[in-house]
Amino acid sequence: AEECDISVADAGRLRDFVNRAFIQAEFESAPEAPAAQVFSAVAGIELEDGAPVLAFFNREIWKGRYKVDTEKLAQLLPGLDQAERNRVEKLLKRVEFADKRKTTLYRALEILISVQADYLTSGDPARRRPLSQKTLAKNLEVDASVINRLISNKSLQMPWGVEAPMEVLLPSSKKVNLDRLYLIALENPSLSDEALRAELKARHGIELSRRSIAQYRKDLGMQSAGRRAPGEEEKIN
Secondary structure, three states: OOOOOOOHHHHHHHHHHHHHHEOOHHHOOOOOOOOOOOOEEEEEEEEEOOEEEEEOOOHHHHHOOOOEOHHHHHHHHHHOOHHHHHHHHHHHHHHHHHHHHHHHHHHHHHHHHHHOHHHHHHOOHHHOOOOOHHHHHHHHOOOHHHHHHHHOOEEEEOOOOOEEEHHHHOOOHHHHHHHHHHHHHHHOOOOOHHHHHHHHHHHHOOOOOHHHHHHHHHHHOOOOOOOOOOOOOOOOO
16 A cells, blocks of 8 residues: 555555456456576476477466456446556556466477477487577467577476576577587597588488588587697697
8 A cells, every 4th residue: 555655545455346247356466576697487398108208397377268247347447546557457467467477388398399399208308409589489379589588587397307497498600500510520630621521411311511511510619520629739740
């Protein structure tokens, strides 16, 4: 009452109004935004019959939807003064936004699990598929900025028990290529750029130029095959 500059009686009336207006009172209070750099686990991913599926930590929250009893709302609004009406309308907008955001997150997770099924099943980072936030936003028919805010500070529990940021399932093409190239080079340190290029194509169907391979080596801090390490003396025939 003090924060809104209204009487205790008016605050009680407003509280009762909200309780009656919403069919699902569980969602009356909007959750506080997570602190910066603190991840909030929104769901877990499990394997069922060899396929990844969502396993939500709070199934009821995810299944539920905000609904407003419009008939009851029409009956109650005339009994409120203008200030109360303004506050109620503001609250309804917040509720509508929260519900839409929750629904978008659910749809986003379904797409991510479908696209990254091979990775989630095997646990092999090299089996991730490139998927940008822009592409995901296009599939969901929302602005890319919505996806950015949606995954910010959100994490998932992977099938192998590790909690990871959602962005792990949204790797860029370069990130995927770097991971794959690194694993190949780790297995075969003596491979030349051309041999790495051929192996990358054979394993993953990715065809890159030798220049790209050389640049990726540089990005990974890997020495090119055939280059002498610092301090190594040149052999004289």
